[in-house]
Structure formats: C-alpha cells, structure tokens
Amino acid sequence: MAKRSVNLIISKRDFSETAEKLKRITTITAGISIVLFLLLFALSVWYVRTNTDKFTQMKQELDQVEKKVAAKKQAEGLYVLTSQRLSVLEKLLAQTSPYDGLIGNIAGLSTEGISITSVTADSRGNLSISILASSSASLDAFITSLLYAEQEKRLSKIFAQGILRHEEGDYSLTLLFHGEKNLYQ
Amino acid sequence: MSKRNQITKYIKFYEVTIASTIVILMVILSAYFFLLPNLWHATFIYDQQKHVTEKLTVVRQKDSQLSNLDVDVYKNALLQLGKVLPESRDYVSFFTTFDSLEKSTGVQITKTDFQLGLLSTQSGRLSKPLNAPAYIIPITMEVAGTQQSLPLFFSQLQGLTGRLINILGVRWNIKQDEEEMHVVINGEAYFYPLPSQLGGVDVPLPKLTKQQEEFLITASELRSEDRTQDDDFSTIEVGIKSLF
Incomplete structure (x- = not known):
C-alpha cells in the first residue's frame, strides 16, 4: 500500500x-x-x-x-x-296591492247591453268576470272594448270560457284576464 | 508554553468577539424580559383604545339621538302602530277596527271569519312562517257597500287607521236591481310580539328609512287625531248626573 x-x-x-x-x-x-x-x-x-x-x-x-x-x-x-x-x-x-280603483274600473269596462254579474280578483292580478249580454252585438262590442283596454295596457291575456246562449236570447260568458296595476288603482 | 498562558493568549486574541457576543446575548435577554412585555402592553393599549374609540363614537351618537328624540311623536306612533300591528292575536281589535271602518266608510260588514288558531300565546308564537315579516291570521269577510264607499273601505283596510288587513282577493256579485254590492274579501291580518329585551348600551340605534319616517309621522298624527276626538267626546254633556 x-x-x-x-x-x-x-x-x-x-x-x-x-x-x-x-x-x-x-x-x-x-x-x-x-x-x-x-x-x-x-x-x-x-x-x-x-x-x-x-x-x-x-x-x-x-x-x-x-x-x-x-x-x-x-x-x-x-x-x-x-x-x-x-x-x-x-x-x-x-x-x-291597492284595490281602491278596481270596482270603478271594472264597471267602466261594461258597455251597452252588458251586465257584469260577478267579479273575482286577486292581488296577483288574476281576474275573472262573468257577464250577461243582451245580444250577440252587445257581446261583440264588449269584447272590442276589452281589446281596447288591452291596447291601453290595463289588462292582458284575455281568455274567454264557453259562451252560453239562453232561451231568452241573451248570452252569458266568463272571461279570465290579467289586470295590470292601473286597473286596481 | 504552559496551558494557562495558551488560554490567556486565546482569550486576548478573541476578547472583542467574546465581548460583542456577550452584548448581543444581553440585548436578546433584555429584549425578552423588558422590551417584549412593553410591546405587548403597547399593542394591548392600541387595541383597547381602538375598541373604546369605536364604542365611544357609537354611544355618543346614541346619546345625541336619544336627547333629540321627540318622545311624544314616538309614543303616539307606537300606540297607533300597536293598533295596526298588535303584539298578540288580539281579536278584540278586529271588532273595533270593523266598527270604526263601518262608521267612517258607510260600508256594512255582514260577516267575518278569522282563523285565530292557537290562542295559547307561547306555543302560538312558534308558528310564524319562514320569510314572513309577521305572524299571520287568515281572514274572510263579507261586506255590503256602494261603488263609492267600497274603494274607501279597501284603502282604509290596508292603511294605518286600524288593524292592518292585507287584501289577497275579492269577489263580488252584482244584482241588477240593487245599488249595494256584496263583496267577499279574503285577506290576512298580522301580529308581531314585542322583543323580550333591548340591546346593550353600546348597540347602535337602528336607522329609520325615509318610508318608515313617513309612517312614523302618519301614525303619530292619526293617534293625535284619535285623542282629540276622545277629548271632544269627554267634553260632551251627557245629561243629569244623578237621577235623584
């Protein structure tokens, strides 16, 4: 080594x-x-x-x-x-939701020959009105007035349930629609 | 060279280094025993001071708010608000509200049905629905009125004059020969129990929103009006005090 x-x-x-x-x-x-x-x-x-x-x-x-x-x-x-x-x-x-104007505004929708018989409304705007029309012409005028109110944005989504023609020649109808705020006030 | 001489020479050679090391060690020890406690104390004082300053600001503000509080306005408002939103189910207040509504609007209340539920307050209080601001009492009533009186009735029902009743839905039938309309109202009334205790002295007072301030003034004024009316009644001569 x-x-x-x-x-x-x-x-x-x-x-x-x-x-x-x-x-x-x-x-x-x-x-x-x-x-x-x-x-x-x-x-x-x-x-x-x-x-x-x-x-x-x-x-x-x-x-x-x-x-x-x-x-x-x-x-x-x-x-x-x-x-x-x-x-x-x-x-x-x-x-x-205000309801002050509802009765007056619903009454205002009525036209000649139309009598509103019952109304149901809730605070979400769901409305149902039953009417009695004296003739088909007055019914037609009423529908036109509703369409006019829709154009004015007072109501929308109008839905008509079955029209019933009575013996006396008058018509009854229930309408469902959505009421806008200004219809309630 | 002896061993002793060798050590002395070694120490002499490193004397500055050894002295410096001793100084460093002394500083470390002094820092641990004197400086650190002082720093902890300073930090504690700083934190406490901050805390006390914040507390003092809140308490001063609270003191000034309470000094400027118009106690009469709040007293009147609270009494009126107790009528609108009582602390218990208080069915009697329904009847007084209905009586006063009938008088002020001319509408006739023909039927009322309110589901008071459990009247035992302690267990009843537990049934508050989630997300609901207050405890609910469902109510159904039938009223008869004209096209002119009913709108006023609706607005007063949902106002601050009496017990608040929120209208959820209405239904009415119109008869050709009748001027009066019969309306069925579905709604809900509320109650809200008083808190069992107040917050601490340093808890800031809740701030009122603009709308709440408006409600406060309205409620206080309504109460004052009520009181004035009560005072008027108390001055009315009621006839002979003694029959004999």
Whole structure:
C-alpha cells in the first residue's frame, strides 16, 4: 500500500482572517442590536406612558356617556320598539296591492247591453268576470272594448270560457284576464 | 508554553468577539424580559383604545339621538302602530277596527271569519312562517257597500287607521236591481310580539328609512287625531248626573 501524506496544520493566515471577520461581524451586530433595543424600548415606554393616560381618560368618558345613555333607557326602548314595528310594517305594506280603483274600473269596462254579474280578483292580478249580454252585438262590442283596454295596457291575456246562449236570447260568458296595476288603482 | 498562558493568549486574541457576543446575548435577554412585555402592553393599549374609540363614537351618537328624540311623536306612533300591528292575536281589535271602518266608510260588514288558531300565546308564537315579516291570521269577510264607499273601505283596510288587513282577493256579485254590492274579501291580518329585551348600551340605534319616517309621522298624527276626538267626546254633556 502506498504512503499518503496529509497536512493537518491550519495555516496561520487563514485562521486570523476568519477571526477578524467574526470580530467585525459580532461588533457590528452588537452595536446595531444595542441601538435598536434602546430605541425600541424608549419608544415603547413613551407610547405606553402617553397612551395609558389617554386611554384612562377615554374609558372614564365612555363610562359617563354610557351612564347617560342608560338613564335614557325608556326613550331607547320607545325608539327601538317603534323602529322595529315600522320595519315590519314597511315589509307588510310592500306586500299589499291597492284595490281602491278596481270596482270603478271594472264597471267602466261594461258597455251597452252588458251586465257584469260577478267579479273575482286577486292581488296577483288574476281576474275573472262573468257577464250577461243582451245580444250577440252587445257581446261583440264588449269584447272590442276589452281589446281596447288591452291596447291601453290595463289588462292582458284575455281568455274567454264557453259562451252560453239562453232561451231568452241573451248570452252569458266568463272571461279570465290579467289586470295590470292601473286597473286596481 | 504552559496551558494557562495558551488560554490567556486565546482569550486576548478573541476578547472583542467574546465581548460583542456577550452584548448581543444581553440585548436578546433584555429584549425578552423588558422590551417584549412593553410591546405587548403597547399593542394591548392600541387595541383597547381602538375598541373604546369605536364604542365611544357609537354611544355618543346614541346619546345625541336619544336627547333629540321627540318622545311624544314616538309614543303616539307606537300606540297607533300597536293598533295596526298588535303584539298578540288580539281579536278584540278586529271588532273595533270593523266598527270604526263601518262608521267612517258607510260600508256594512255582514260577516267575518278569522282563523285565530292557537290562542295559547307561547306555543302560538312558534308558528310564524319562514320569510314572513309577521305572524299571520287568515281572514274572510263579507261586506255590503256602494261603488263609492267600497274603494274607501279597501284603502282604509290596508292603511294605518286600524288593524292592518292585507287584501289577497275579492269577489263580488252584482244584482241588477240593487245599488249595494256584496263583496267577499279574503285577506290576512298580522301580529308581531314585542322583543323580550333591548340591546346593550353600546348597540347602535337602528336607522329609520325615509318610508318608515313617513309612517312614523302618519301614525303619530292619526293617534293625535284619535285623542282629540276622545277629548271632544269627554267634553260632551251627557245629561243629569244623578237621577235623584
């Protein structure tokens, strides 16, 4: 087996260079850390001192105002109850549909020789009217008036159920249609 | 060279590095024991201050709102709203509403049928349908009136004068020889229980919408009118107080 030689002595130059580097780094780090520490510590002490007083003052003020508000509990209750009722009522009234004009407007649809015998209406606009026409001509005139009302956008989707001719020569008919808002108001 | 001399030489060579390391360690320890608690304290104060500032703003605003509250308007409105939307089924208020509607519109109510359901309030309150703003009482009524009086009746039925009844559908028959019309009305009335407790002192007051403000004024005025009428009645001479 051949002999191999290994140099185990660390060169003096390399060792002192690393030590110098370490010396420089630790010195700088120590300097920076001490300055940073002092600065942050001073800042935190200043912040805590100034704001503790301010915070205490605010807390006292809050307590005072809270006491004032608590003394007005009755007025608060009155306001809260009223606003709650008003809020519910607002929603309920938004669901209602006016019916004030419906009777008059339905009566207005009637033409000569036509008598409206019964009317059914709901808040979704579904309407059904039963009529009695004295002759086929008056029935025709009535249908024309309905079509005219449709053109005026007071009603739509007119659907006629079976026409019945009575012995007396008059006609009865039930009509289904959709009433627009202006028919109800 | 002795071993002692060797150590001294070693320490001398590294004295600055060792001193700096000691300073760094001291700073770390000081930061841990003094700076960090101080910073936590500062953060806590900052958070608390923020919280208290927000709370103070709300409470100040609430205080000012309550100071400027016209208590009479709200009292009147709440009383009137209690008539329109009572806290319980309150069937008596139906009859008073119908009586006053008959008087004010001239329409005659010939039949009423309202399904009050469970009268035990606690269990009855549980039956509020989902998405419905209030508890519902289905109602059917038959009225007789003219073409002039019925529209007024419909509008008052759905107004704030008495108990609110939402008309869902109407049906009427017309007889040739009769001027009066007989109308069957399907609708629903409502009730809404009062809350059992109020919010905390720092809970902001709910803001009224424009429409709610309008309702508030209308309800308050209607109540004032009612009261004036009551006062008028109280001044009417009712005859001899004693029969003997």
